[in-house]
Amino acid sequence: MTRHARNSTAGSVYTYHERKRDAKASGYGSHSARFSKDSVKGFDCCSLSLQPCRNPVVSLDGHLFDKEAILEYYLAKKKEISRNLKNFEKQKKRDENEINELKEAAHRSKVEKFVATERGENLPSDQASTSSLSNMSGQKAKELPSFWVPTMTPDAKKVILPKPDTAIYCPVSGKVLKIKDLIDVKFTLAPVEEKGKSLISREVRYLCAVTRDALSNSVPCVVLKTSDIGQGTVEEVRRRDLKQELDEREIASGDEERGIQTKYAKKSRTDYGRNIDADDPVEDDAELMAELQRIRAERAAESAKTEIEQQQEVERNRIENILCGNPLLNYTNKATKTDLRVKRRWDHDVVFKNCSRTESDKKTPQFINDCLRSEFHKKFMEKYIA
Structure with missing residues (x-):
């Protein structure tokens, strides 16, 4: 097998894959990407x-x-x-x-x-009596050729x-x-x-x-x-023959396909919606502003209520942790049954249990903390080891 088959960039033709790869690496050219759900x-x-x-x-x-x-x-x-x-x-x-x-x-x-x-006063003539070939004659003679002078700068055009x-x-x-x-x-x-x-x-x-x-x-x-129901709507529906109108619409559908205009020509939904209540007065700014203020007040009240509820929830959790976190403080609560037994550091203290077989295993459950455990260890060491 030759080296050409192993190297994909050694071909004489600039392939589509190479062109796409180079365009992506260079950042130039047209790029296409599929939009994700977040966009x-x-x-x-x-x-x-x-x-x-x-x-x-x-x-x-x-x-x-x-x-x-x-x-x-x-x-x-x-x-x-x-x-x-x-x-x-x-x-x-x-x-x-x-x-x-x-x-x-x-x-x-x-x-x-x-x-x-x-x-009888002599008025200055608008045009010169004699023609001149100079470009600085007439009114141009009073103009300065220096365009950089502040007086010669152009004025801004009126917008x-x-x-x-x-x-x-x-x-x-x-x-x-x-x-x-x-x-x-x-x-x-x-x-x-x-x-x-x-x-x-x-x-x-x-x-x-x-x-x-x-x-x-x-x-x-x-x-x-x-x-809402408009004036005369019920009477108009009662007088109408809906079956006859349906038959006429079916007949007129063929005429519409042939390009014949009928009274049942379809109207766009947007035009029909815009024609509804066309005689309504123009929107009043005061009414719109009052509606906007009402919505803002409702949202402010809702936000304040949500904030108060969150504060109450945080305070309730804090009090519950204080009362229920320590069994000694919550021992008088009869509503919930409190178990004072805690998991010991070692598996049921097998070593100490085997050494004290004469003692009864059925003991009154009591809360064991680090202080009691350290005293128990001291007594055990004094009795069996020392």
Whole structure:
């Protein structure tokens, strides 16, 4: 066997494996890697904070948000829009003032020119009477050729602000976002396996309300929007012939495949959802701020309650360790049976037991600590060894 078969880098062709290995070692070129589970957002996590939602709401496009986070985002965007509108109005007013000043200056120059003409004064001609080939003639003669002089440095151009858009868009989908379109989500909690374990630390947090299956990123989830009965809804349903409508829809399905528009043409779910309650008033900032403050107060109270419970648990464990850790202190407790027998250092003290066969093995159980053991050893040594 030749040396060429043993060395994989001795070939005359730059193989695909070698190219990939060199690209990985050098750090240049295109690289591809598969994302792990940790890089994927959980199905119950907010799209803004990337943390499990406490008050989950979902948009019409299926993006989940925490109500506190989306309200903060919405109010921040409204403040930004109002600030941009004020700056735009200032710029517009400033431009109008500049235009008025230019008009006044032009009118003033015309009046001065007319007065000078009536007096018979010689006015400087706008154009030179004789042509000159020099590039420093006319107005250019007064300009300095030295561009580095501070007076010749160019001024910064005035920034023209565009008219701001008053619509607020979803941070994920980029579509128009409205608070009234957000749907509250009520998850079904999974049974608690370990008592005292927080909701965030659980692996399975929510279940399907119908099938009772564990929800995860691999399970498609659906949210049902609840609504109240409107005026005249019951009477409209009673007057409708649902069977006839179903037959007409089946007939119209073939027309839709052939490209014929019918009154039963399908509408997108998002458009249908946006048309619901279209006559609702515009969201009030005061109401949104009050809702945000209420959510913050509830979370602060919940955090304080959790902290108090943790402190009480720590104090209870400390007291329990003090009372139950030492059998002498807990000897009067009749509710729990206390065993004073402890495991000896040696296997039942075989040596000392064999030496004292005359003594009875059935003795009253007593607590043996290091002090008693040392006294016992002293008596044994004095009786049998000394």
